[in-house]
Amino acid sequence: MSIIEKNVSEIAHMVSSGQVKAEEVMVAFIKQSEKLNPKLNAFITMNDQAIQQAKEVDAKIAKKQNPGRLAGVPVAVKDMLCTKNLKTTAGSKILENFVPTYSATVVNRLEAEGAITIGKANQDEFAMGSSNETSAYGDCKNPWSLEHVPGGSSGGSAAAVAAKMSPLAIGTDTGGSIRQPASFCGVVGVKPTYGRVSRYGIVAYASSLDQAGPLTPTVRDSALSLEVMSGKDHLDMTSSNQAVPEWSKNLNPNLKGMKIGLPKEYFTDKLSPNSAAAIDRAKEIVKDSGAEFVEVSIPYTKLGVPMYYIIATCEASSNLARYDGVRYGFRADFSKDRPDDIDDFYSRTRGEGFGPEVKRRIMLGTYALSSGYYDAYYKKACQVRRMLRQNFIDAFQKCDVLLSPVYTTPAFKLGSRIQNPVDMYFNDVFTTSTNLAGLPGMSLPAGFSKEGLPIGIQLTAGHFEEQKMLNVGYAIEQSLKLNEVPSVIR
């Protein structure tokens, strides 16, 4: 079995016990990435220091120093996360030459435990999208079928893990961007409780919704990686000082006594028959593992998408105001045609630097925040958000974990939805509410469609109850034992 077949926990164990060198691991994954990136476009930038950094992990081991819990594990970092001395574009032309002078806290924490950034993963521009098609650096393809999208916005992260270009990837999830691509690419993806993970050094899209999390081959890998990423950071005031449990050590597939809620609003006729079948299989496993089912209701589900697209665009319009051609990255070429005034300077830079989806959202957000509309849109959305959150809190009085679909369908074809943004938005119906309520959620592989595309299911838990959700995921994973590999590496 070659090293790229191994998962995060196995690699960390093999490296720290001296069975394999971190350098060999890195070389193997770089080779796989060089072979497949021309087909998949999962990486925007490779880290040319990766092998050197792997050697440093090996040197630590040779000196009998503790190499960390993720010793020698390559990590594909979504291009939303700042990486010191390594280009960070957020998938946008406006940051095409931005090289940060510092790394995101999450990246520092992973590296402090021995993980090594292999490269920067492709994504939708500023994480706005569900298909990776809004990236300024080209579409990323789904490793299971090159005609299909990998999902978004963390499409490159999910594709890299599925195609064994990296055992671990980091994504960000504002309204589903870890869970949905994880489900399209057949990997595990976890979005933690809002506040679990520091947002410091992560390019801001919608600050009250954004969280980073892992994408990995297995539930245990995600649990372990999230342990490393989580915890209070004095550089992010919204990071929580809740203790970080050892989720990976506490995994327990025995679900006796657990109550699994089925939110009735999530089981609509929008759901494809393939996805419904995968859910039914997961339900059987959960039942055999000792859990009981209860039907619950999240009445405000139908408002999740409209609420999300108001709140997220409002926050984005403010967050993206900083890209003005002065402070970061790209500036329009004024060498032949000088700007008339400062407004002309900004608008030409922003007009050329941002893609169409980002412009649409900035306009939506500024409109909803403008005087006369603020109360009707933004304020109203915030009020309803509070009520949605209460719906979930009430539901978690009756159950421990919610089981639901992640997305209405398996991966769709490249080009098939990008012309119809509203349609694209409405398909985020099962993921956006989780972020609005600040809850942890995850997606894990649960089967395949007739066409051989992966299908994921979603688990959601109460605030800071990641362990319960991971346990249910672990029970399903252990029983399903899916081991198919994507066509691109077969």
Ligand code: GLN
């Ligand atoms: N698909 C959603 C959007 O387009 C979610 C994106 C995300 O989570 N970053 O905004």
